[in-house]
Amino acid sequence: MYRCEREAQMQTDTMKDLLREIELRQDQAERSSAEQLLHWASERFGSRMAIASSFGGDAVVLIDIAARTVKNLRVFTLDTDFLFPETYELIERVQNKYGIQVERTRPSFSPREQAARYGDALWSREPNLCCHIRKVDPFKAKVADLDAWVSGIRRDQTSARSKAKKLEWDAHFGLVKLNPLADWTSAQVWDYVRMHHLPYNTLHDRNYTSVGCMQCTRPVQLGEDPRAGRWTGFKKTECGLHASE
Numbered sequence: 001m002y003r004c005e006r007e008a009q010m011q012t013d014t015m016k017d018l019l020r021e022i023e024l025r026q027d028q029a030e031r032s033s034a035e036q037l038l039h040w041a042s043e044r045f046g047s048r049m050a051i052a053s054s055f056g057g058d059a060v061v062l063i064d065i066a067a068r069t070v071k072n073l074r075v076f077t078l079d080t081d082f083l084f085p086e087t088y089e090l091i092e093r094v095q096n097k098y099g100i101q102v103e104r105t106r107p108s109f110s111p112r113e114q115a116a117r118y119g120d121a122l123w124s125r126e127p128n129l130c131c132h133i134r135k136v137d138p139f140k141a142k143v144a145d146l147d148a149w150v151s152g153i154r155r156d157q158t159s160a161r162s163k164a165k166k167l168e169w170d171a172h173f174g175l176v177k178l179n180p181l182a183d184w185t186s187a188q189v190w191d192y193v194r195m196h197h198l199p200y201n202t203l204h205d206r207n208y209t210s211v212g213c214m215q216c217t218r219p220v221q222l223g224e225d226p227r228a229g230r231w232t233g234f235k236k237t238e239c240g241l242h243a244s245e
Contacts, residue, residue, distance in 0.1 A: 022169050022176060029167035034062070034180035035069050037166055041148060041178055042070040049148040049178075050074035052139070052241070053102070055090050056211055058152040058181055058189045060198050065180070066150070067098045076103035076142060080134040081111050082123075082213035086203050093199040105142045107134045123215045127231050131239040134213075139241055140173060148176035151242070156185050158227060158237055186226070212239070 029037055041049055051066060053059040053075050066073055077091065091102050107114070114122060114133060123130040143149050149170070155162045170177035181189070193200055203211050207219035209226040220229045227237055 018176070019169055022167060026165055026167050029178075030165070030183075032166065034065050034184075037178060037180045038066050038150070039069045041150070041176075042072075045148040045176070047072045047074060048146050049150065049176075050076050050103070050143075050146055051150040051152075053077050053152070054212070055087055055094070055201060056152065057193055057200050057204060058154060058184070060090075060094065060200055061184075061189055061192050062150065062152045062181060063094060063098065064192075064196060064198055067100075073098070073100055074103065075100060076105055078135050078138055079104040079106050080213050081106065082134070082215060084201075084203060084211065084214050084217075086201050087211060090199060090201050097199060103142075105138045107138050109133060121215070123213070127216060127234055127236055128240070136240040143173050143175055146175055148178060149173075150178045150180065152181055153179050153242060154184050154186070154189075155182050160238070161242070164242075 029040075032040070049070075051059075051062060051074065053063060055077065063073075063075060066075075075094075094100075095102055109117065114130075118129070118133075119125070122133075153161050153164055155164055164179050164182045166179050166182045168177050168179070192198070201208070201211055207221075208217060208229060209220050210230050211217055212230055216231050218229045218232055220226060230237065
């Protein structure tokens with residue numbers, strides 16, 4: 001019993017030390033470029049850090065930068081079984097370009113099993129539940145073995161994301177979160193893509209400004225918000241991975 005209590009106390013102390021470290025490094029992280037932040041994180045967390053990629057434009061930029069700065073680069077994606085063919089094609093192109101194997105994380109339920117349990121087209125009735133099953137739960141299982149995850153979110157994407165720090169503690173999933181592109185703009189992302197001739201999802205050429213699952217993504221119309229094409233008809237702007245938002 002005493003040994004268990006001692007181990008629990010050691011874990012608590014370790015967590016406090018990590019939280020203190022993150023807090024002390026936040027100002028420095030804000031002054032750091034994406035390259036500098038990723039280099040530090042690579043040295044600090046090693047192979048227990050991974051990039052979570054949705055394979056949007058910013059995600060490919062992040063992988064390109066990390067390929068030059070991160071040792072033992074790890075990239076994973078949430079394969080919901082509902083991604084566009086263009087997204088799967090891009091994953092293959094990225095793997096070939098950078099010589100990496102993207103780790104694909106899938107839900108516990110197949111589409112058929114989900115339909116049997118919750119009814120057909122769950123996304124059209126309860127998109128939050130569908131996202132939870134096909135994204136949040138698989139993500140939680142994946143990061144349970146990590147100390148840090150890297151996201152490509154930017155502050156200019158939504159009002160909620162405007163408060164994202166480049167380095168922060170993700171209390172929802174219990175690990176460090178890095179947002180190296182937080183202070184980038186959409187224009188900077190696409191300038192970088194063109195300058196470095198990066199592969200990107202061809203759906204972007206057809207007014208899909210934000211790409212998710214096939215059933216919940218449409219092209220945006222002139223004058224619409226860039227994320228208006230996600231979950232049309234619902235007051236929903238996030239899948240649930242960025243819980244602090």
